[in-house]
Amino acid sequence: MKKKITLKDIARELEVSISTVSKALKNSEEISRDTKDKIQAFAKQHNYKPNNIAISLKNRRTHNIGVIIPKIVHHFFTTVVKGIERYATSKGYNVLVCISNESFEKEVAIIELLVNGSVDGFILSLASDTQKRKDYSHLKEVTEQGIPLVLFDRITDEVKCDKVTINDKEGAYLAVKKLIENGRKKIALITTEDYISVSNSRKEGYCQALEEHNILVKENLILRLPSMKIDEDAINDFFKREDIDAVLCVNEILAIYSMRFVQKLSLRIPEDIAFIGFTDGMLSKFSNPTLTTVAQHGGMIGEAAARLLIEKVESDDDDEVAETYTTEILKTTLIERESTWNN
Amino acid sequence: MKKKITLKDIARELEVSISTVSKALKNSEEISRDTKDKIQAFAKQHNYKPNNIAISLKNRRTHNIGVIIPKIVHHFFTTVVKGIERYATSKGYNVLVCISNESFEKEVAIIELLVNGSVDGFILSLASDTQKRKDYSHLKEVTEQGIPLVLFDRITDEVKCDKVTINDKEGAYLAVKKLIENGRKKIALITTEDYISVSNSRKEGYCQALEEHNILVKENLILRLPSMKIDEDAINDFFKREDIDAVLCVNEILAIYSMRFVQKLSLRIPEDIAFIGFTDGMLSKFSNPTLTTVAQHGGMIGEAAARLLIEKVESDDDDEVAETYTTEILKTTLIERESTWNN
DNA sequence: TATTTTTACGAAACCGTTTTCGTGTTGATA
DNA sequence: TATCAACACGAAAACGGTTTCGTAAAAATA
Numbered sequence: 001m002k003k004k005i006t007l008k009d010i011a012r013e014l015e016v017s018i019s020t021v022s023k024a025l026k027n028s029e030e031i032s033r034d035t036k037d038k039i040q041a042f043a044k045q046h047n048y049k050p051n052n053i054a055i056s057l058k059n060r061r062t063h064n065i066g067v068i069i070p071k072i073v074h075h076f077f078t079t080v081v082k083g084i085e086r087y088a089t090s091k092g093y094n095v096l097v098c099i100s101n102e103s104f105e106k107e108v109a110i111i112e113l114l115v116n117g118s119v120d121g122f123i124l125s126l127a128s129d130t131q132k133r134k135d136y137s138h139l140k141e142v143t144e145q146g147i148p149l150v151l152f153d154r155i156t157d158e159v160k161c162d163k164v165t166i167n168d169k170e171g172a173y174l175a176v177k178k179l180i181e182n183g184r185k186k187i188a189l190i191t192t193e194d195y196i197s198v199s200n201s202r203k204e205g206y207c208q209a210l211e212e213h214n215i216l217v218k219e220n221l222i223l224r225l226p227s228m229k230i231d232e233d234a235i236n237d238f239f240k241r242e243d244i245d246a247v248l249c250v251n252e253i254l255a256i257y258s259m260r261f262v263q264k265l266s267l268r269i270p271e272d273i274a275f276i277g278f279t280d281g282m283l284s285k286f287s288n289p290t291l292t293t294v295a296q297h298g299g300m301i302g303e304a305a306a307r308l309l310i311e312k313v314e315s316d317d318d319d320e321v322a323e324t325y326t327t328e329i330l331k332t333t334l335i336e337r338e339s340t341w342n343n
Numbered sequence: 344m345k346k347k348i349t350l351k352d353i354a355r356e357l358e359v360s361i362s363t364v365s366k367a368l369k370n371s372e373e374i375s376r377d378t379k380d381k382i383q384a385f386a387k388q389h390n391y392k393p394n395n396i397a398i399s400l401k402n403r404r405t406h407n408i409g410v411i412i413p414k415i416v417h418h419f420f421t422t423v424v425k426g427i428e429r430y431a432t433s434k435g436y437n438v439l440v441c442i443s444n445e446s447f448e449k450e451v452a453i454i455e456l457l458v459n460g461s462v463d464g465f466i467l468s469l470a471s472d473t474q475k476r477k478d479y480s481h482l483k484e485v486t487e488q489g490i491p492l493v494l495f496d497r498i499t500d501e502v503k504c505d506k507v508t509i510n511d512k513e514g515a516y517l518a519v520k521k522l523i524e525n526g527r528k529k530i531a532l533i534t535t536e537d538y539i540s541v542s543n544s545r546k547e548g549y550c551q552a553l554e555e556h557n558i559l560v561k562e563n564l565i566l567r568l569p570s571m572k573i574d575e576d577a578i579n580d581f582f583k584r585e586d587i588d589a590v591l592c593v594n595e596i597l598a599i600y601s602m603r604f605v606q607k608l609s610l611r612i613p614e615d616i617a618f619i620g621f622t623d624g625m626l627s628k629f630s631n632p633t634l635t636t637v638a639q640h641g642g643m644i645g646e647a648a649a650r651l652l653i654e655k656v657e658s659d660d661d662d663e664v665a666e667t668y669t670t671e672i673l674k675t676t677l678i679e680r681e682s683t684w685n686n
Numbered sequence: 687t688a689t690t691t692t693t694a695c696g697a698a699a700c701c702g703t704t705t706t707c708g709t710g711t712t713g714a715t716a
Numbered sequence: 717t718a719t720c721a722a723c724a725c726g727a728a729a730a731c732g733g734t735t736t737c738g739t740a741a742a743a744a745t746a
Contacts, residue, residue, distance in 0.1 A: 001489040004459070006732060017696045022734060032694060053400045053460040054732035057701050062396065064439070064461075072428070073421045075625075082415050085442050094461065096407070097440040099428050116347070117395040117702090118407075118437065146344045256629045263631070281625075282418075286599045288606070288631035349702060360726045365704060375724060397702035400731050460732090 005046045014042060025050075056117075065309060066096045066119035068110055070127050070154070075252070075281030076298050077125070080152065083302020084123060091310050093120075104129040108138045120313045121148035123305045126156060132195040134158070148312035150305045153296075154197050155327075162308040163327040164301050168198045171294040171332035172205030175248055175276045178334060180213045182342050184246035184274055188221040190235070190258060191250045202250050202278065225254070235261055246274040246340075252283045255291055259339070275339040289338035297330060304328050348389045357385060368393075399460075407437045408652060409462035411453055413445045413470050413497070418595070418624030419641050420468070423495065426645020427466060434653050436463075447472040451481045458484075463656045464491035466648045469499060471570060475538040477501070491655035493648045496639075497540050498670075505651040506670040507644050511541045514637040514675035515548030518591055518619045521677060523556045525685050527589035527617055530558070533578070533601060534593045535570035542570075545593050545621065568597065578604055589617040589683075595626045598634055602682070618682040632681035640673060647671050 007025075011018045016035065024031045024039035025048070031039075042048075056062045067084055069077045085095050096119055100107040107127045114122070122142060130136070136158045142149050149161040179187050189206045192199045207217050223238045225231050230253065239261055249255035255277030259269055267273050269289050277284055280295035308326065350368075354361045359378065367374045367382035368391070374382075385391075399405045410427055412420045428438050439462055443450040450470045457465075465485060473479070479501045485492050492504040522530050532549045535542045550560045566581045568574050573596065582604055592598035598620030602612055610616050612632050620627055623638035651669065 002487055004488065008732075018733085019697080019735080020695060023695090026734090030694065035694080049455075049459040051400075051460045051732050053396060053405065054701090055734085057394075057396045057400050057703090057732080058734055060701070072425050073418065075416065078416045078421055081440070082442065085415070085440070089441075094439050094441070094457065096437050097424070097428070098432075098437070099425065112392075114437065116392040117397070144345055145347065253625075253629070260629070260631065282596075283625055283629055286596070286603070286626055287629065288603065351702075361703085362705080362727080363725055365702095366725085369704090373724065378724080394702050397731090398704085400701090400733090401703050401705090403731070 004051070005043075005048050006051070007048075010039065010042055010046070010048065014039060060117075061313075062118065062120055063092055064094045064096050064119045065306070065313075066098060066110075066114045066122045068098045068100055068107060068122060068124040070100050070102045070125060072097070072099050075283075076153075076279045076296055079298030080125075080302040080305070083299035083304075084306045085302075086299070087303045087306035088310070091306075093306075093310060100127040100130075102128045104133055104135065111138050111142060115142060115145070115147065121150070121309045123150045123152060123309055125152050126154040126197070128154075128196055131156070131197060148309050150309045150312075152301050152305045156197065160325055162305075162312065162325050164304045164308065164330070165198075165327070166296050166301065166330045166332050168201035168332075169205035169208070171278070171296075171334075172202040172248060172250075173209045174205075174332070174334055175292075175294050176206050176209035177213075178336075178340070179246040179248070179274060179276065180209065180215070182246075182274065182340065185215065186221070186242075186244050187215070187246045187248065188223065188238075188242065188244045189248050189250075190223045190225065190238075190254050192254075193224055193226055199250050202248075206248055230254070230257055232257070232261075239265060244273060247276070249275065249277045252277045252279045252281050252291070252293065255293075255339075256283050256287050259287065259289075259291070270338065270340050270342070276334075280335055284335075284337065287339075292337045292340040293335050295333045295335050297333070300330055304330065347394070348386075348391050349394065350391075353382065353385055353389070353391065357382060403460075404656075405461065405463055406435055407439050407462045408649070408656075409439045409441065409453075409457045409465045411441045411443055411450060411465060411467040413443050413468060415440070415442050418626075419496075419622045419639055422641030423468075423645040423648070426642035426647075427649045428645075429642070430646045430649035431653070434649075436649075436653060443470040443473075445471045447476055447478065454481050454485060458488070458490065464493070464652045466493045466495065466652055468495050469497040469540070471497075471539055474499070474540060491652050493652045493655075495644050495648045499540065503668055505648075505655065505668050507647045507651065507673070508541075508670070509639050509644065509673045509675050511544035511675075512548035512551070514621070514639075514677075515545040515591060515593075516552045517548075517675070517677055518635075518637050519549050519552035520556075521679075521683065522589040522591070522617055522619065523552065523558070525589075525617065525683065528558065529564070529585075529587050530589040530591065531564040531566065531581075531585065531587045532591050532593075533566045533568065533581075533597050535597075536567055539570060542593050545591075549591055573597070573600055575600070575604075582608060587616060590619070592618065592620045595620045595622045595624050595634070595636065598636075598682075599626050599630050602630065602632075602634070613681065613683050613685070619677075623678055627678075627680065630682075635680045635683040636678050638676045638678050640676070643673055647673065 007018050007021045010021045021039055024036045065088055088095050098110045107130055139159045143161055152164040155163045155165055191203055210217050235258055255275050259275055262273055277291050277293045280293045284291035284293045350361050350364045353364045364382055367379045368386055408431055431438050441453045450473055482502045486504055495507040498506045498508055534546055553560050578601055598618050602618055605616055620634050620636045623636045627634040627636045
């Protein structure tokens with residue numbers, strides 16, 4: 001087992017001082033060509049690599065960024081992580097992925113754990129639990145300590161920091177508008193409970209589109225379900241009870257589930273009823289019929305978040321960039337598939 | 344902006360030495376009750392938290408584990424990551440997730456980057472590129488340096504380390520056996536190119552089941568596709584050309600794709616043709632018809648991998664545990680759904 | 687030759703902890 | 717009263733680097 005070699009080892013072997021070795025390896029002008037050659041050759045031969053921890057301690061910078069997401073077995077979040085990872089890697093940063101599991105306590109614990117030196121900054125999407133409690137003190141502490149924080153997707157106005165989100169309202173608006181233009185009149189919304197910020201925005205877009213086209217928003221055409229577990233009976237009842245010719249679902253799973261139900265009721269998609277979902281994941285692409293969705297471009301969200309974070313991390317603390325917070329709002333794209341094809 | 348407080352700060356304020364502060368905060372018996380109370384109170388009040396980096400440097404242990412996966416927008420790998428994260432967190436470890444993107448160079452680069460102090464060990468699933476090149480020198484170097492390494496799913500015999508995998512061969516065997524028992528005779532296999540280790544094992548299971556039931560393995564019933572991108576024409580041709588009443592696909596996507604094709608050929612699933620896939624992801628649960636799959640239990644794989652890694656990390660270097668390598672082979676489960684229901 | 691300037695390197699501080707080893711006081715023992 | 721533990725604390729080394737500053741020797745100048 002080869003032990004790692006340190007500056008001290010090289011210094012001892014070559015009978016020079018540690019500082020000389022350090023400088024030689026950085027190609028400092030202070031050191032003579034001869035000495036540098038000797039040291040560099042020795043280092044190469046013994047495969048010397050500086051210890052990252054020591055460097056981090058010295059620079060007070062780890063080149064790690066902490067990413068905290070509510071869940072990972074989820075297409076949207078994985079695309080975001082992928083985007084973050086891509087940008088971070090290109091800038092020489094590592095990504096520490098932590099999962100809050102939608103739990104406030106876990107979110108707090110993760111931050112507690114990482115905040116003391118483990119990472120240079122955080123990228124976070126709020127746990128549903130946190131959004132429900134509206135307690136953001138842990139995040140405020142992070143920013144107060146001068147540690148950069150970027151929120152994405154599930155964000156809050158309570159915390160002053162950079163944010164990246166899609167235009168959820170517009171996404172829903174354009175989706176419903178498309179349905180109306182296709183001649184749909186009785187458009188339902190299947191959404192999650194209110195405290196999830198994005199669901200609310202999407203509902204606003206839904207309402208706005210209806211209102212602009214002089215269609216009354218009927219509360220009984222809006223089905224609210226708990227986000228954690230799908231209530232099949234509720235969906236079943238909903239479709240049996242209401243007269244609906246199009247549905248906007250705030251996520252893919254709700255849409256797929258709903259499509260299966262209406263298919264069992266012998267309704268044809270899209271002839272009798274059209275569907276649009278959010279999150280352009282695998283399910284939408286491969287469902288039968290394929291599902292029209294509002295694509296959120298998670299990869300771009302991730303890249304933007306990473307870019308904003310690293311900018312802050314690398315800015316001098318009293319730089320102007322350190323003191324201004326931006327919110328980037330990315331556009332969605334409506335991807336039309338079979339579930340909305342008009343005859 | 345509150346600056347972080349260090350031992351030195353406390354020592355200065357309270358006019359004691361740094362060592363006294365350190366000991367007091369660890370409740371050392373060496374320090375008098377009075378002094379400890381004073382120091383602990385002060386620390387609490389100023390929210391002192393030790394600097395992780397400094398501790399890492401001192402202990403030569405980071406409590407970080409590096410996870411390198413070929414891709415992240417993929418159900419199986421995310422379930423594994425989830426399992427790793429769950430176990431690691433419970434043991435006080437952080438998870439650094441890196442994505443090799445199926446690239447050998449990226450895999451090597453990630454290891455290079457993390458190997459010098461950033462992590463205590465690695466959990467890795469081989470990039471397809473690496474499996475193609477059969478070059479494992481970067482992994483051998485890791486183990487030679489005494490850094491624990493656990494391979495999962497896409498593993499190799501070339502590297503001496505702990506491994507976790509499912510019984511791919513058995514999974515495929517049982518799946519095909521089930522098809523035969525259901526009366527299927529013309530069973531096809533849709534797989535990826537040979538260099539992916541798991542695909543090979545699955546093919547072996549497929550062949551074994553056929554042979555045991557005296558069914559000839561016909562090469563023209565085996566379709567090999569590049570794993571990166573799905574060749575629709577090849578699938579199309581395959582189904583038009585061959586007479587098939589059941590298909591085993593080595594992953595979910597191939598299965599879903601294939602089902603769509605045969606449905607377009609007006610074949611009924613499962614009446615005319617049955618399907619079984621691997622990876623029990625969202626697609627299988629929500630496809631139409633729902634897909635029978637060989638579940639790989641990624642979460643358990645992840646937990647096992649993390650457990651093995653952390654055992655090694657925490658063992659003394661010349662412990663007996665440090666020198667024995669185990670390969671854990673987890674059982675698969677056949678989850679039967681509509682795509683194989685027998686009238 | 688005496689003085690100044692380079693050149694080439696080493697000593698030491700520092701990042702924030704932990705930990706070993708003293709050491710000055712105090713109280714107990716002989 | 718002299719001796720010895722026990723007690724409570726501090727100095728310093730160590731983890732592995734970077735960086736500032738000081739300085740001896742060589743080279744350049746006067």
